Structure formats: structure tokens, C-alpha cells
Amino acid sequence: MMSIEPGREVAGASAGAALFRPVRAGNAFEETVERLLQAIRLGVVGTGERLPSERELADRLGVSRVTLREAIRALADAGYVESRRGRYGGTFVNDTLPTPPEHVVDGRKVDAATLEDALSLRFVLETGAAELAAARELTRTDREHLTAMLANAADAGLGDYRRKDSRLHLAIAEVTASGTLTTALADARMRVNQLLDEIPLLERNLEHSNAQHEAIVNAILAGDPGAARTAMAEHIEGTSSLLRAFLS
Known part of the structure; x- marks a missing residue:
């Protein structure tokens, strides 16, 4: 598994910097959900990979940890990520992503x-x-x-x-x-x-x-x-x- 960790250069790191930039204060929750989903769907954080830590994501997006956790919970409920506990825990992109219906x-x-x-x-x-x-x-x-x-x-x-x-x-x-x-x-x-x-x-x-x-x-x-x-x-x-x- 490969995750985007602070200071580590990996494929897509520059895209990650672009996506995980500060959101506007007025719609912080909604834009955080949008940024995280974009990162997942564009493969910046691939299936099975770990998202950056909550502290790093909150700092980079310019949102509170509470707002970030609510956004992550929304994506977990929608089937995109799962949170794991323990020494090697964190938030991971699911191996199989939801198949978008034909709207x-x-x-x-x-x-x-x-x-x-x-x-x-x-x-x-x-x-x-x-x-x-x-x-x-x-x-x-x-x-x-x-x-x-x-x-x-x-x-x-x-x-x-x-x-x-x-x-x-x-x-x-x-x-x-x-x-x-x-x-x-x-x-x-x-x-x-x-x-x-x-x-x-x-x-x-x-x-x-x-x-x-x-x-x-x-x-x-x-x-x-x-x-x-x-x-x-x-x-x-x-x-x-x-x-x-x-x-x-």
C-alpha cells in the first residue's frame, strides 16, 4: 500500500498539493467532501492506500479536525473509505469503490x-x-x-x-x-x-x-x-x- 505522507514525493504528489489546498470558509464541510472525493476518484490516493493523517489534512485544507472527521464519516457511509485503529491505523480508501449509477x-x-x-x-x-x-x-x-x-x-x-x-x-x-x-x-x-x-x-x-x-x-x-x-x-x-x- 502507498500513501501520501508529509514530505514524501510519490506519483501524484503535485496533484495532491493542488487538491489538498485550503477550502473556502463558507462551505468548509461541503468543499472538504468534494476535495477528498476528487483525490480518490482521480487516483491521487489509490484504492487500498491511506489518506494523509487527520492533522495534516486539516492543516492543508484549512479546516477544523471536527469538520474533517465529519467529511470522512460521510465518505465512509457512502462506501469510499474506512477508518482503522491501531499502530498502522488511519483512513484508507476502500479496495472496491462504489460504482456510480448512470444518472x-x-x-x-x-x-x-x-x-x-x-x-x-x-x-x-x-x-x-x-x-x-x-x-x-x-x-x-x-x-x-x-x-x-x-x-x-x-x-x-x-x-x-x-x-x-x-x-x-x-x-x-x-x-x-x-x-x-x-x-x-x-x-x-x-x-x-x-x-x-x-x-x-x-x-x-x-x-x-x-x-x-x-x-x-x-x-x-x-x-x-x-x-x-x-x-x-x-x-x-x-x-x-x-x-x-x-x-x-
């Missing part, structure tokens, strides 16, 4: 271009909707609607999270008072939800999403378009990192 959306196989098309459309529509909603003078009914949908998403269990999450995002579009935008965003969400249904629900990601939802809605209610757009962009980028990690 199909709207009758098309999900390749990189299809995935990026769906993610790009979502980014443009949802950041724009958040910005526009914050720029409007919301009615009392608008505010109550947003607050209610936020609470529903926060209280959702794993079984109905995606539905209530989608309903909150649609509520943001609804309070823009643009029927055309709401329709376009609903169509885009349908595409993205088909992709999301193909990846595991990660509790740590849901907790993070709920905190980001609150930041988005608070910015809209405060009438701050810039903050609403920024908060929505960060939220969407986190989800995009997970989709790229599991579907690319």
Missing part, C-alpha cells in the same frame, strides 16, 4: 456539461431572486410567508427536507412578484432536485444549509440586496460542491 435528467445522461448547465442556471436565477426580493418593499403577507417557509425547512426531517427546502427557495422567488421568474426558478429547481436525489443526504450539510437559509431570509427581510445575493451565492456553491463531488 439521467430530462432524458439525458448527466455528464459534466449537463451538470454545469443545471448548476449555472440555478445560480443565476436564485441569486437574482434573492437580490430582487431584498430590493422590494415586502408586504406583511410576504414577510410572514418567508418566515413560515424558513421555519418549515428548519424543522424538516431527512424524509421531507428536500421538499421543504425547495418550497423555501420558491417562496423567495414568489415575493419578487415576478411570475415569470418564479416559473423559471421552479423549472430549474426540478432539474437540480433530480440531481440531489442521486446523492446522499448529509446531516452536517443540512445543518449548514439551515443556517445559510436564515442568513438569506434575514438579509431579504432587512432589505439588503447585496447581502441577500452574497448569502444565496454561498449557499448554492455549497450544494454545487456536493453535486460535483458525487456526480462528476
